[in-house]
Amino acid sequence: MxxxxxxxxxxxxxxxxxxxxxxxxxxxxxxxxxxxxxxxxxxxxxxxxxxxxxxxxxxxxxxxxxxxxxxxxxxxxxxxxxxxxxxxxxxxxxxxxxxxxxxxxxxxxxxxxxxxxxxxxxxxxxxxxxxxxxxxxxxxxxxxxxxxxxxxxxxxxxxxxxxxxxxxxxxxxxxxxxxxxxDPRPPQTPNPRDAIHHADPDRLARWVLHLQEGERNHGLFWASCRLVEAGYSPTAIETTLGSAAASVGLSAREIASTIRSASRQGAPQTATTSPTWNEPRASTRRESDAPWLA
Known part of the structure; x- marks a missing residue:
């Protein structure tokens, strides 16, 4: 049977x-x-x-x-x-x-x-x-x-x-x-130390595209500073990073303000500065330590 x-x-x-x-x-x-x-x-x-x-x-x-x-x-x-x-x-x-x-x-x-x-x-x-x-x-x-x-x-x-x-x-x-x-796993936030040492505009934009809430403004500022170091103007930075920043939820006003701040900060004060990122947590909606019953 x-x-x-x-x-x-x-x-x-x-x-x-x-x-x-x-x-x-x-x-x-x-x-x-x-x-x-x-x-x-x-x-x-x-x-x-x-x-x-x-x-x-x-x-x-x-x-x-x-x-x-x-x-x-x-x-x-x-x-x-x-x-x-x-x-x-x-x-x-x-x-x-x-x-x-x-x-x-x-x-x-x-x-x-x-x-x-x-x-x-x-x-x-x-x-x-x-x-x-x-x-x-x-x-x-x-x-x-x-x-x-x-x-x-x-x-x-x-x-x-x-x-x-x-x-x-x-x-x-x-x-x-x-x-x-x-229920696919959420994308891992790339480590900026691995991805961005040579101010590659495309890689910077892809990195900004994966920023999570709570790190978006700081992340955009840091990426903008890398482009400032490479000689990019505020307009060029906004062209390079603006679309990615908007995709993760930043408003046009926030984007413009953050890029202006990075441009005013200038390369000499940001060359050795990088944000500290926590490792992304595993999604709690996929885990349970409880016994499995129906």
Missing amino acids: NIGELFLHATSASARDAAYAFADAGIPVFPCLPDGKRPLTPAGFHDATTELTIVRSWWATWPRANLGMPTGAASGFDVIDVDTGDMGTGFTALESARKAGLLDGEAARVRTPSGGLHIYYPTDPDGDQRCWQSAFAHIDFRGEGGYIIVPPSTVRGIAYRLSVLRAGAQHPVDATALRELI
Whole structure:
């Protein structure tokens, strides 16, 4: 019995009977809070097992428990978790992934109580794919180190239910490609020491184009000073850097004022001066240290 058939069976079974069926099929399970997502066993999804004696004892203790399944190598399945709610929906990003050809090879789809979606894929036999979260795209990936709640479990009285059962060829999803498509990393701000020692106008303009809020005025001033040192007039500097500065949000007035200040400052006082830049932080919307649950 494959995962889709197990879900089909679960639509007419209790969570306890579904747990027995999963364990009998070689897919480890564990009990979660009735009508909730929190594991009831001490080590959570790490306690998941296919040992029927243990599974029976759990559901004898918690007969109304929801059914949890670890993702990754333990179960043999990775899951794309599409969220939807007041903060936004992941279905827009999902459609982009579909158009990019990144969703082929799925085994099944399960509709979640919130109206979201779980898309199941076989794990990659050549390497573990770790869990990640994109709050920006409202899509999570549940792989190694995560777990999900499976049918016929309920949350707020609404059941997880099979939506689509695929009969064709199945293969792992490329979680790295999916993440880069729906939630690409922000560009790194170049180090001025690496990029600008010879007052190359094009490189200076490209550098200004990557300035972030809080560093734009200072960065434009510093780049303008480099061009002053190279003999550029204020008009020539504005022609060289003005478009890039406007693209990062500086007004025409700010640009003109900053360039005039750099021209008045002059080369002798700025030749050894360079701004101190902090290394850009990793985007917090892509990281989470919390356990992965659905």
